[in-house]
Amino acid sequence: MKAVFTFSLMTLRMLFRKRTLWGILLVILLALAGIAAVPSFDVSNQGRFVLDFGLFGIEVGALLLALGLAANLYPRDRETRTLMPLIAVPLSRWQYLLGRFFGAALIQAAALLVTCLGLMLILLFHKLPIPGDLLPATLLIIVEGWFLLSTVFFFSFFTSPPLNWPLTTMLFIVSQMSVSEFVGILPSAPGLMRAVRMLLPHADVFHIKDPIAHGFEIEPVYFLIAIFYGLCYSAFMLSVALAVFRGRDLK
Amino acid sequence: MADVHPIQVIDLSKQFPRKKGLGTVQAVSGVSFNVQQGEIVGFIGHNGAGKTTTIKCILGLLKLSEGKISLWGGAPADSKIRKRIGYIPENPDYDDSFTPMEYLSMFASMRGLSGVDEDWMKLLKRVGLARWETTGIRQFSKGMRQRMSLAIALQSNPDLLIMDEPTGGLDPIARKEFREIIIEENRRGASVFLSSHILSDVETICNRAVILAGGKLMAEGSMEDLLGEEHLYRITVVSRKTGEEVEETIPEADLQNRIDALRRDNLPIVKVEMALKSLEDVFLAATGKDSQ
Amino acid sequence: MRWLACSLALFIVFSVGSGCRTDYDIADVAPEEHLESEDHHDHDHDHEHENEHEHSIDEEMEEAHAEGPSGHVHGAGERNHGTQWFFNQPWAAPFIWGKLFRDALTFLFLAVGIFLVTRRRRKI
Numbered sequence A: 001m002k003a004v005f006t007f008s009l010m011t012l013r014m015l016f017r018k019r020t021l022w023g024i025l026l027v028i029l030l031a032l033a034g035i036a037a038v039p040s041f042d043v044s045n046q047g048r049f050v051l052d053f054g055l056f057g058i059e060v061g062a063l064l065l066a067l068g069l070a071a072n073l074y075p076r077d078r079e080t081r082t083l084m085p086l087i088a089v090p091l092s093r094w095q096y097l098l099g100r101f102f103g104a105a106l107i108q109a110a111a112l113l114v115t116c117l118g119l120m121l122i123l124l125f126h127k128l129p130i131p132g133d134l135l136p137a138t139l140l141i142i143v144e145g146w147f148l149l150s151t152v153f154f155f156s157f158f159t160s161p162p163l164n165w166p167l168t169t170m171l172f173i174v175s176q177m178s179v180s181e182f183v184g185i186l187p188s189a190p191g192l193m194r195a196v197r198m199l200l201p202h203a204d205v206f207h208i209k210d211p212i213a214h215g216f217e218i219e220p221v222y223f224l225i226a227i228f229y230g231l232c233y234s235a236f237m238l239s240v241a242l243a244v245f246r247g248r249d250l251k
Numbered sequence B: 001m002a003d004v005h006p007i008q009v010i011d012l013s014k015q016f017p018r019k020k021g022l023g024t025v026q027a028v029s030g031v032s033f034n035v036q037q038g039e040i041v042g043f044i045g046h047n048g049a050g051k052t053t054t055i056k057c058i059l060g061l062l063k064l065s066e067g068k069i070s071l072w073g074g075a076p077a078d079s080k081i082r083k084r085i086g087y088i089p090e091n092p093d094y095d096d097s098f099t100p101m102e103y104l105s106m107f108a109s110m111r112g113l114s115g116v117d118e119d120w121m122k123l124l125k126r127v128g129l130a131r132w133e134t135t136g137i138r139q140f141s142k143g144m145r146q147r148m149s150l151a152i153a154l155q156s157n158p159d160l161l162i163m164d165e166p167t168g169g170l171d172p173i174a175r176k177e178f179r180e181i182i183i184e185e186n187r188r189g190a191s192v193f194l195s196s197h198i199l200s201d202v203e204t205i206c207n208r209a210v211i212l213a214g215g216k217l218m219a220e221g222s223m224e225d226l227l228g229e230e231h232l233y234r235i236t237v238v239s240r241k242t243g244e245e246v247e248e249t250i251p252e253a254d255l256q257n258r259i260d261a262l263r264r265d266n267l268p269i270v271k272v273e274m275a276l277k278s279l280e281d282v283f284l285a286a287t288g289k290d291s292q
Numbered sequence C: 001m002r003w004l005a006c007s008l009a010l011f012i013v014f015s016v017g018s019g020c021r022t023d024y025d026i027a028d029v030a031p032e033e034h035l036e037s038e039d040h041h042d043h044d045h046d047h048e049h050e051n052e053h054e055h056s057i058d059e060e061m062e063e064a065h066a067e068g069p070s071g072h073v074h075g076a077g078e079r080n081h082g083t084q085w086f087f088n089q090p091w092a093a094p095f096i097w098g099k100l101f102r103d104a105l106t107f108l109f110l111a112v113g114i115f116l117v118t119r120r121r122r123k124i
Helices: A002-016 A019-037 A043-070 A073-079 A083-088 A093-125 A134-156 A161-174 A179-183 A190-199 A209-213 A220-246 B051-058 B100-111 B117-126 B142-154 B172-188 B199-205 B223-227 B252-264 B279-286 C002-016 C045-050 C057-065 C094-123
Strands: B007-017 B024-035 B040-045 B066-070 B085-088 B160-164 B191-195 B208-213 B216-222 B232-238 B245-251 B269-275
Touching: A002 A019, A002 A093, A002 B100, A019 A043, A019 A093, A043 A093, A043 A134, A043 A161, A043 A209, A073 A083, A073 A093, A073 A134, A083 A093, A083 B085, A093 A134, A093 A220, A134 A161, A134 A209, A134 A220, A179 A190, A220 C094, B007 B051, B024 B051, B024 B066, B024 B208, B040 B051, B040 B172, B040 B199, B040 B279, B051 B160, B051 B191, B085 B142, B100 B117, B100 B142, B117 B142, B142 B160, B142 B172, B160 B172, B172 B191, B172 B199, B191 B199, B199 B279, B208 B223, B208 B279, B216 B223, B216 B279, B223 B279, B232 B252, B245 B252, B252 B269
Parallel strands: B024 B216, B040 B191, B040 B208, B085 B160, B160 B191
Antiparallel strands: B007 B024, B007 B066, B208 B216, B232 B245, B232 B269
């Protein structure tokens, strides 16, 4: 695991030095500031509005970060041939994948925590209350971001980055749908659609912006189950990505 | 024991799917050879002969279509075996945002090596990058990236060095330095498998050579066997058509017959001299490119 | 390794074969008390309407936008009318948390299985 740890740090340092991270982070923070600038009817409603759309903004930010950080990692490694000396000698393919994933996941998590802090500052600036579940909600979004990151890695092993963006975004949207909504896309083949939906994640598990915005209490055990679900699904997605990667010839 | 060679390739075949249309392209076909302990083996062939494909099969980067490859009797995918290998890829590249020192430190950690910065400084000095240890790789020329690649390959004192065109694009001085390092590593006990276009390099430092053409093994043997003890002679005659002098190299056994034939044709023989057989002659003869 | 692949397939069939419709379409599988919980929260609107003159202009605008028969919004932590969709999400449906946990374990098992099977194939 030391090799994975070192390679994760290497990935983290590399991504930290790229402009992509800072660009996306700036866009999210500007969007959050923009949400707070929208005039609202009263103080209590503005609080809901800022929290609801703020958390939604952070969630979209998780998607942007996943794509911006990871969509080009493997294709670029192949194109520039930096992959060869890594895979040929010190690293196995699973170590390469995990190293890249953990590096990107750490930096994505740090960036999302910064956006959460940004949202808190905006709430404070507008003298709005900060709900206690805001940080746990951000943690759930971070886990959702890791699931998206694993999806980006999966697609990156057999598609180009321009195709990775719409595919991951499509999966992100589809995974929000209930089973009946999903079957409704192709009602003539309900069995097939049900089977496909079975393997797709249920991203609604990570959505707690509504209850937080409306002041509902969420049981701590739910956070634990949702985080466990997200981590397990990410592991599944990474294993499928690894299966694809292991089957590939590195010409 | 035959199966403990650092590299043993048995009936290796590799096909790739065609980029356009159906079917496959046969990149390597039925190739067998081995690299014995302590040898420097040259791997030569023209562009597209299948050298890089073979090397990538040896390193486990490509799946074999047929055949078997063993490294010290084990599978190339075995991590313990891979730790004993140093590899220089063709046209190596590294992440631009790091310096050589950072790269060496990270590779050392990934390999589980216990070296410190001073060790890596010595290594960089050895490959000619002493002044560049904290310079971003983005500023490196192709030759400097090759040196960087050599440093990474040598970092673990490997038992087997696999080099794919390591001196391609280097100036003569750098090529000489590379050759010297390869010889030093061999003296240390490392076996070397060197793929190169530069036949003079192979002829100078290799004990044996494997010649590949069209994905097939054309010749294999020690330098003495390939270059042979048979003397070659170069006959210079004046062409009847152009009036210019034309040279022809032939083995000693055929010399008299050829002179007789030229005399019968009334072609004026300018001179007959002994010619030294080079690896280039062997390569051209083996790959069928000497018909002209 | 064939036994592993077979057991993996069987595990998938038995664990998720019961149909995920019953797992996550909360509106379909929710117990009655969950679906009717909106009624439990029902209260006397007449009383509120009596105090209508106390509402600020902002509150009246808010009510005009709110869902529900009486067109008003409740305070933090209270259910509003016509927002059942809002509670048909996993966070509000403890009766599916066990299934969520089971699915997580299924995906974890699949991940480990795929990792081991593909590693075996790669070595050959």
